[in-house]
Amino acid sequence: MVEVPISKSEMAAAMDEGFYFWFYEERRLPFWESLYKMIDLLRKFENITRTICDGVVKNKMLLERLRASAFDVLLADPLMPSGELFAEKLGIPLIYTIRFSMGNTVERLCGGLPAPPSYVPASLSSLTDKMTYTQRIKNMLSYALQDLVYHYILWGHWNQYYSDILGRPTTLCETMGKAEIWLIRTYWDFEFPRPFLPNFEFVGGLHCQPAKPLPKEIEEFVQSSGEHGIVVFSLGSMVYNLTDERSNVIAKALSQLPQNVLWRYKGKKPETLGSNTRIYDWIPQNDLLGHPLTKAFITHGGTNGIYEAIYHGIPIVGIPMFADQHDNVAHMRAKGAAVELDFSTLTTQDLVDAVNTVINNSTYKESALKLSKIHHDQPIKPLDRAVFWIEFVMRHKGAKHLRPAAHHLTWYQYHCLDVLAFLFTCAAIAGFILVKCCVFCCRKCSRVSKKKKE
Numbered sequence: 001m002v003e004v005p006i007s008k009s010e011m012a013a014a015m016d017e018g019f020y021f022w023f024y025e026e027r028r029l030p031f032w033e034s035l036y037k038m039i040d041l042l043r044k045f046e047n048i049t050r051t052i053c054d055g056v057v058k059n060k061m062l063l064e065r066l067r068a069s070a071f072d073v074l075l076a077d078p079l080m081p082s083g084e085l086f087a088e089k090l091g092i093p094l095i096y097t098i099r100f101s102m103g104n105t106v107e108r109l110c111g112g113l114p115a116p117p118s119y120v121p122a123s124l125s126s127l128t129d130k131m132t133y134t135q136r137i138k139n140m141l142s143y144a145l146q147d148l149v150y151h152y153i154l155w156g157h158w159n160q161y162y163s164d165i166l167g168r169p170t171t172l173c174e175t176m177g178k179a180e181i182w183l184i185r186t187y188w189d190f191e192f193p194r195p196f197l198p199n200f201e202f203v204g205g206l207h208c209q210p211a212k213p214l215p216k217e218i219e220e221f222v223q224s225s226g227e228h229g230i231v232v233f234s235l236g237s238m239v240y241n242l243t244d245e246r247s248n249v250i251a252k253a254l255s256q257l258p259q260n261v262l263w264r265y266k267g268k269k270p271e272t273l274g275s276n277t278r279i280y281d282w283i284p285q286n287d288l289l290g291h292p293l294t295k296a297f298i299t300h301g302g303t304n305g306i307y308e309a310i311y312h313g314i315p316i317v318g319i320p321m322f323a324d325q326h327d328n329v330a331h332m333r334a335k336g337a338a339v340e341l342d343f344s345t346l347t348t349q350d351l352v353d354a355v356n357t358v359i360n361n362s363t364y365k366e367s368a369l370k371l372s373k374i375h376h377d378q379p380i381k382p383l384d385r386a387v388f389w390i391e392f393v394m395r396h397k398g399a400k401h402l403r404p405a406a407h408h409l410t411w412y413q414y415h416c417l418d419v420l421a422f423l424f425t426c427a428a429i430a431g432f433i434l435v436k437c438c439v440f441c442c443r444k445c446s447r448v449s450k451k452k453k454e
Contacts, residue, residue, distance in 0.1 A: 042154055049080045050161070056082075057089055057165050066090055072394040078106050081158050084175045088166055093398045095390060096176075097183040099303050099324055104143075105150040107184075107200075110176040112406040114195040117143055121192070126326045128334040129192035177407050180399040181389050185303060187382065189310055189374040190331055199402035201389055205375055206382035207304060208311035211290025218262070221278060222293055225260035229295040231355060232288045234264040235319070236300045241267040246346075248272045253351035259295055259359070262288060289314050295359045298351075301325035306332060313372035315364035317354045319343050336367035 056062060073093050076083020079101065087094035098106070100123040107113040121127035122142035127135055151173075158172040166175075180199065187204035196202070214222065222230050233254070242250070247270040254261045255274025264283045273279070285305065289297060289312045299305045301320040306328050309316050316338045318329030332338035339354045358364040380388070393399050412418055 039149065039153055045080065046154065049082055053082050053085060053161075056086060063089060073390060075390065078110075078176055078179075081155060081172055084172075084179065085162060085165060088175060088178075093393050094179045095181045095183065095393055096179045097185065097386075099185045100327075101150075105147050106173075106176060107182065109147065109151075110173040111179065111182055111197075111200070112177065112404050113182075113197055113200055115143075116195070119192075120194045121327075122146060123324065123327055126330045128330060129194075130334075180393045181402070183386050183389065187375065187378075189371045190306065190328075190335070192331070192334075197402075197404055199399060199404075201385060203382040203386040204303075205307040205311055206386050208307055208375075208382075209286065211287045211312070212284070214284060214287055214291065218280075218284070218288075221260060221262070222288075222291060225276075225293060228258040228260070229293040230288070230291070231257060231259045231261045231296045231298060231359075232283070232285065232294055232314075233261055233298040234283065234285060234300075234305065235321075236302050236305070239300060239321070244268065244270070246343075249346060249348050250351060251277065253348040253355075256348070256352050257355055259355075286311075296355055298355065301329040301332075303328060307375075309368065310337075310371045310375050313365070313369040315358040315368045317341065317351070317358055319346065335371060337364055337371055339364075 067090055071090065071092050073095055074083060074087040074090065075095050075097060076087070078084070078096050078098055083096075084094055096111075101107060104113070104115055104120075104123050108115045117139050118136060119129045119131070121129060121131070122139055124146070125139060125142045127139055127142075131139060155172050159170070162172055162175055163170050182200045184200060184202045185204050185206070187202045190204055191202065213219070231254075242265075247265075247267060251270035251274065252272040254263065254277045255272060257276065259276070261274075261277040262283055263277055263279050264281070264285070265279050266281050269279060286308045288294060289308050294312070294314055296317060297305070297309045297314045298317045298319065299309070301316075301318045301324075303324060306316070316329075316332060318325075318332060318338050318340045319342075320326040320329045320340070321343055329338055329340045333340050339357055341350055341354055378385075389399075406414055
């Protein structure tokens with residue numbers, strides 16, 4: 001057990017502050033004020049991460065115990081620094097598991113994953129792979145801004161920290177680039193086609209599984225819906241309370257649906273709650289989505305819930321709020337399997353219309369089933385593929401043969417700017433010589449002609 005000088009209350013306070021910002025403030029504040037608050041919030045998480053790092057890498061006794069345990073591999077999420085540093089100190093291979101990083105910066109600049117901005121949308125941009133001219137401008141700016149925030153505002157000063165701890169000049173990004181395998185928690189059923197590298201594996205939906213029988217009380221409520229079926233509604237584990245106004249707007253909309261609704265919600269019971277709606281602290285979400293009577297899924301757009309809907313072929317009504325949720329719902333909308341709503345302007349009629357649309361318009365169900373077929377039609381299940389690559393790294397003490405040589409190139413070498421500069425110089429010199437020769441020949445001819453006339 002690692003003892004660090006930070007309490008659970010401090011961690012919880014930072015999480016609550018982050019949730020409040022993303023949930024209530026992020027879309028209401030002016031852009032620059034929102035950006036400032038987001039950076040300030042990430043700074044607080046960074047300080048917590050720094051404290052945790054210090055508690056491990058500066059504890060010689062703990063490091064000796066970890067080395068003596070002879071671990072084969074370290075599995076980490078690169079969203080916050082630390083895992084790659086621990087792997088370096090312990091001298092063991094590193095594997096990353098990640099959904100995405102800000103602007104895909106970690107995957108692109110540290111992992112070497114190509115991302116042409118002409119058709120690969122930056123994370124948090126809510127764009128798709130088919131962009132207009134103005135959207136491509138937005139995409140380029142999104143990449144540039146998020147790279148700037150990542151490298152110079154948030155994590156830039158970790159370079160010196162890593163150099164001090166490892167005893168040699170290095171950077172955070174260089175250390176992250178040493179990861180043997182990157183397990184990306186998406187797949188081509190949900191992801192837009194893009195270039196990828198042999199040490200990147202897409203394992204989206206690895207947690208999904210066939211539906212199990214429901215608890216008796218829930219099954220009875222589901223069956224009582226008759227031919228209309230049911231709607232599953234969850235805003236995730238982080239959204240455990242809503243304002244009275246928002247909860248009543250939602251409850252009133254649900255009461256107007258012909259389907260029975262199972263709503264995961266821990267807040268105060270809304271006054272407008274209908275007899276067709278039941279509230280639960282917890283629901284067996286995967287099992288409900290796999291039930292034959294389920295018609296639609298109202299969700300905040302978390303990756304796990306999205307993949308359970310894909311796995312079972314259920315169309316969704318997305319109400320994204322923060323983090324990757326806007327991107328996730330945008331992907332599903334582009335695939336034709338979702339309708340998106342804005343939580344801050346949501347009305348009762350908006351929600352009623354959206355649910356009725358995905359249930360009564362057969363194209364949404366057809367698109368969801370198409371994605372489900374793609375997901376299931378894989379040579380190896382996502383979980384088995386993830387396990388294989390983890391064990392592969394353990395067996396071979398790494399996977400250096402899969403890492404591209406791009407890690408050993410500078411940015412100008414990677415983009416061949418030095419080669420282009422050389423070719424441009426050669427072309428310029430050749431052009432200069434050609435022009436000089438032409439001028440010389442013209443003057444020579446002019447003199448000869450002049451002498452003949454004389």
